[in-house]
Amino acid sequence: LLVEHFPDIVDVGFTSRMEEELDEIASGERDWVPVLQEFYGPFHQTVERAAQIMPRVRIADEPTDEVCEKCGRPMVIKLGRYGRFLACSGFPECRNTRPLLEKIGVRCPACGIGEVVERRSRKGRTFYGCSRYPECDFVSWERPVAERCPQCGGYMVMSGRRQQSVLRCPACGHQVNLAETAAPDSIAAIVAEEEAAGRA
Ligand SMILES: [Zn+2]
Ligand SMILES: [Zn+2]
Ligand SMILES: [Zn+2]
Known part of the structure; x- marks a missing residue:
């Protein structure tokens, strides 16, 4: 349903393309007016059209290859009040949840086994840790490469x-x-x- 009404948004390349364009604007390589028109023009129309014809839908859980350590069922990504998190697909029988760790594609420099994941401190500040935490306690405020x-x-x-x-x-x-x-x-x-x- 989402794909049907928001073809541009569901397109996986869309967000990164938009980010690239915003970066180009920030660095003065592109004029912002045509870019914003390009973005908001079709977006605005799509939202108006979708609002008229789309019934209220629950956003589908996003599947992952993570496994619930309590019951063995796959974990899914859900959207909560404080952003995305991992929850057991066995809900409500299993209520296991975990913070969603975004891998940044860099091997942990401390243990060489885990992967560097992006996490958020209690105050909402981004930091980087090892996917094997607590076995590996690598931590960095700045993004490792x-x-x-x-x-x-x-x-x-x-x-x-x-x-x-x-x-x-x-x-x-x-x-x-x-x-x-x-x-x-x-x-x-x-x-x-x-x-x-x-x-x-
Ligand atoms: Zn479970
Ligand atoms: Zn050095
Ligand atoms: Zn590590």
Whole structure:
């Protein structure tokens, strides 16, 4: 039903495309007016149309490959008042819930076995930990990356403005400035290449 009424929203690429465009606006590469028109124009129409014809529906639980440690049934992602969380699909017989851990695609630098997951502190601040917690107690406020420190071989984290312009090694303090390593010429070349491929 959602796919039918919100084709743009359900499209998995949509959100990331929108984020890319917002980043381009923020960095001055794109004018915001046409982008916002592009986004809100069809969106507004779709919402109005859907509001008229769509019955009130419960948002479907999203399946996962996580297994409930209490009853062995699969866990599903539910949307609650405080955001997304994992709940047992055996509800109401099994009321097990767990916080939803978003994997960021980086192996845990401390144990090398678990994966780095994004978590939220009680005050709502984002931090990064190991998926094997409490066996592994790796924790970082800054987002770890797969790149290793060229100086000491330790793990590196995103640092600097908006946590994306500088890679920093927490162990030895070595920094890699990402903005400086990419020359303006090469960025222009990448943009031209993407435009040629129709992906920009
Ligand atoms: Zn269960
Ligand atoms: Zn770990
Ligand atoms: Zn280092």
